[in-house]
Amino acid sequence: MKTLNMIIVLFIVCCFSAVSLSFLYVKTQPRIQLNKVQKEVKLKKQIIPHMENFVVKSLEKLNIEECFDEKNTLIGILVKNSCKGYGGPIEYLVGIKPEVPLKIIGIKVLSHKETPGLGANVAKDKFLSQFIDKVPQELVLKKDNVQGKIDAITGATITSKAITNSLQELLLDEELNKYILSLSKVQQEHYSLQIKPQRMQSNTKKSSFSAVLEQLTTTYLQQEIQPQQ
Amino acid sequence: MRKIFEIILRGILKENPVLIMMIGLCPFLACSTTANDAVGMGLAATFVLTCSNILISLIRRIIPHNIRIPIFIVVIATFTTIVDYTIKAYFPTLSESLGVFIPLIVVNCIILARAEAFASKNNIFYSFVDGISMGGGFFLAIVILGIIRELLGSGTIFGSKELFSYPAVIMVLPPGGFLAAGVVITITKYIENKLIKKTKIISNLPSSCEGCSLKSTCMEFLKNK
Amino acid sequence: MNNISLLGIFISSIFVNNIILMKFLGLCSFFGVSNKLSSALGMSAAVFFVMNLAAVVSWFLYYFVLLPLNLEFLKIIVFILIISSLVQLVELFMKKFLPGLFKALGIYLPLITTNCAILAVAFLVVDYQYSLLQTIVFSSGTAIGYTLAIILFSSIRERIELAPLPNAAKGYGIVFVTSALMSLSFMGLIGLFGF
Numbered sequence: 001m002k003t004l005n006m007i008i009v010l011f012i013v014c015c016f017s018a019v020s021l022s023f024l025y026v027k028t029q030p031r032i033q034l035n036k037v038q039k040e041v042k043l044k045k046q047i048i049p050h051m052e053n054f055v056v057k058s059l060e061k062l063n064i065e066e067c068f069d070e071k072n073t074l075i076g077i078l079v080k081n082s083c084k085g086y087g088g089p090i091e092y093l094v095g096i097k098p099e100v101p102l103k104i105i106g107i108k109v110l111s112h113k114e115t116p117g118l119g120a121n122v123a124k125d126k127f128l129s130q131f132i133d134k135v136p137q138e139l140v141l142k143k144d145n146v147q148g149k150i151d152a153i154t155g156a157t158i159t160s161k162a163i164t165n166s167l168q169e170l171l172l173d174e175e176l177n178k179y180i181l182s183l184s185k186v187q188q189e190h191y192s193l194q195i196k197p198q199r200m201q202s203n204t205k206k207s208s209f210s211a212v213l214e215q216l217t218t219t220y221l222q223q224e225i226q227p228q229q
Numbered sequence: 230m231r232k233i234f235e236i237i238l239r240g241i242l243k244e245n246p247v248l249i250m251m252i253g254l255c256p257f258l259a260c261s262t263t264a265n266d267a268v269g270m271g272l273a274a275t276f277v278l279t280c281s282n283i284l285i286s287l288i289r290r291i292i293p294h295n296i297r298i299p300i301f302i303v304v305i306a307t308f309t310t311i312v313d314y315t316i317k318a319y320f321p322t323l324s325e326s327l328g329v330f331i332p333l334i335v336v337n338c339i340i341l342a343r344a345e346a347f348a349s350k351n352n353i354f355y356s357f358v359d360g361i362s363m364g365g366g367f368f369l370a371i372v373i374l375g376i377i378r379e380l381l382g383s384g385t386i387f388g389s390k391e392l393f394s395y396p397a398v399i400m401v402l403p404p405g406g407f408l409a410a411g412v413v414i415t416i417t418k419y420i421e422n423k424l425i426k427k428t429k430i431i432s433n434l435p436s437s438c439e440g441c442s443l444k445s446t447c448m449e450f451l452k453n454k
Numbered sequence: 455m456n457n458i459s460l461l462g463i464f465i466s467s468i469f470v471n472n473i474i475l476m477k478f479l480g481l482c483s484f485f486g487v488s489n490k491l492s493s494a495l496g497m498s499a500a501v502f503f504v505m506n507l508a509a510v511v512s513w514f515l516y517y518f519v520l521l522p523l524n525l526e527f528l529k530i531i532v533f534i535l536i537i538s539s540l541v542q543l544v545e546l547f548m549k550k551f552l553p554g555l556f557k558a559l560g561i562y563l564p565l566i567t568t569n570c571a572i573l574a575v576a577f578l579v580v581d582y583q584y585s586l587l588q589t590i591v592f593s594s595g596t597a598i599g600y601t602l603a604i605i606l607f608s609s610i611r612e613r614i615e616l617a618p619l620p621n622a623a624k625g626y627g628i629v630f631v632t633s634a635l636m637s638l639s640f641m642g643l644i645g646l647f648g649f
Contacts, residue, residue: 002293005293006293006295006296009291009293009296009300010296010300013288013300014303017303017304017306017307017531018528018531020307020311021310021528021531022527024310024311025314025527028314028315028317031318032314032318032321035317035318035321036321039321086644088582115402118398118402154398155398251482251485251626252482254478254481254482254485255480255481255482255570258478259477259479298538302534302535302538306531306534306535307531309530310527310529310530313530314527329574329577329578329581332530333570333573333574333577335573336534336568336569336573338482338568341568399638403475403477403478403637403641404634404637404638404641406478406637407631407633407637408630408631410630411626411627411629411630411631411633411634412627412631414626415623415627416622418621418622418623418625418626418627419622422621422622
């Protein structure tokens with residue numbers, strides 16, 4: 001009788017906790033997913049400020065996003081890439097000018113596992129802004145090469161070197177260079193008419209960025225909620 | 230009324246879980262690199278502690294004595310998961326910086342110790358006050374350490390502008406955490422010695438057992454041996 | 455799955471990301487049992503054993519039960535319950551079949567349930583998306599790192615006992631400052647073999 005009592009009480013407590021947690025999970029999960037999407041959209045906007053809409057293209061090795069402003073002219077290419085840092089992979093998002101030689105418009109770090117206080121400074125704009133508007137040959141650490149124009153993060157040479165090398169490699173990437181060269185040969189207007197980028201916004205009154213965000217949110221929520229119903 | 234006052238005083242000063250009892254050290258050191266993280270961790274742990282105290286006190290009469298520890302663990306783990314998902318959903322940046330330490334609240338000895346030593350023996354109201362005051366003691370300690378480390382290590386307070394250039398980066402790194410904690414603990418002990426005339430001599434091993442919920446188990450084991 | 459080399463995981467979990475001195479996990483037991491070399495040895499042997507077992511069991515549980523059933527939100531409850539019942543089981547098993555070993559390690563086993571290093575390894579293995587082989591290498595590396603730190607520290611601490619100190623710094627104050635110096639020396643290993 002005593003054992004049975006014990007089993008029953010433990011079982012009831014576990015049931016209660018499982019039920020309340022699954023309720024919580026269903027409530028919070030869409031928001032957690034949404035946070036991820038929102039964060040990325042916000043970062044994209046920070047990298048290429050005048051971006052209004054974009055088209056996803058996949059090359060052989062890379063996935064890129066072509067970004068257009070409100071007049072439908074191509075203003076930048078977004079590339080998501082990662083490199084092996086000191087503590088683990090560093091994922092970053094970089095905006096590149098659509099002309100040869102390739103130059104960087106803006107760069108943000110999406111995720112990293114570097115040491116807080118040292119390598120973690122890799123995500124700070126103070127370090128990342130150094131990469132903007134440099135030709136690939138200049139993307140070397142100052143202490144490694146006379147041509148280099150990048151100051152390493154104090155105490156985190158491995159991290160700084162990893163991201164600098166990875167960016168240089170990306171800008172010198174043959175496939176990407178060929179693709180962007182082909183873009184600049186084609187007449188810009190002609191090109192944009194041909195492709196017709198997906199216009200995401202429908203409501204003209206709202207600022208279009210928030211409209212994009214809202215659209216993303218609703219589609220995401222629908223996707224998330226539907227399978228559960 | 231007097232008992233309430235006593236409970237509050239005990240949680241925050243006399244038996245401060247971190248600075249005097251030396252339990253819950255992992256989050257104390259790991260989540261105090263910035264004052265904001267420290268506040269987040271302090272609040273999260275206080276929430277779990279208070280809620281589990283209330284619930285355990287509520288069901289203390291129906292819990293069979295032999296399986297009380299597993300039930301405490303289930304209750305604490307439930308509240309920890311609630312905090313984990315809520316922070317993930319509403320404070321994504323905080324969840325990134327605290328990382329694995331939010332789920333680890335579940336093994337924070339403070340919470341299990343209070344459940345065993347206090348909540349399972351007292352009524353709901355006293356348990357609630359005890360949760361708040363013990364949590365408050367933890368909160369106070371971790372925020373003090375967080376402010377010190379952030380100020381010295383990054384030259385900011387609560388993520389403000391840099392107050393001075395060239396901060397001592399070592400303070401936000403692991404060695405700085407140990408160093409700052411050592412200094413804070415020494416100062417606390419100095420004040421304690423001054424305030425309370427009779428100096429308690431804390432021997433090395435048993436003081437970490439004092440608040441530990443498994444102390445009775447260990448004692449039993451030693452006796453049988 | 456993650457494609458970090460096994461040697462990399464092993465070395466970084468012992469030295470560079472030492473679980474006690476660099477990640478602040480398992481501190482309660484670190485300060486609690488490091489005052490004598492013999493108890494430090496007993497504790498670290500028990501940790502080595504349980505940590506490997508717990509990491510592997512929770513890996514299987516996560517990938518073969520929780521993920522397929524879409525129940526990953528029960529991760530915290532399931533892991534802590536499994537680890538604590540595992541410890542009980544090991545204790546019973548040892549008492550019956552390995553009484554010699556039980557006499558040496560017995561006292562440390564119940565303490566391990568609330569050792570956050572064990573639970574943290576279970577969470578980290580899932581977080582880092584390690585494969586089974588990587589999990590084993592990571593958990594044994596972490597346990598060796600734990601052993602290394604705790605044994606070195608207990609030797610230092612036996613000397614500290616003899617040092618003349620101001621009253622307030624006695625006990626935990628000086629112990630923390632000493633571990634700061636140890637942690638500093640482990641930080642010097644950053645970049646070891648390029649990890």
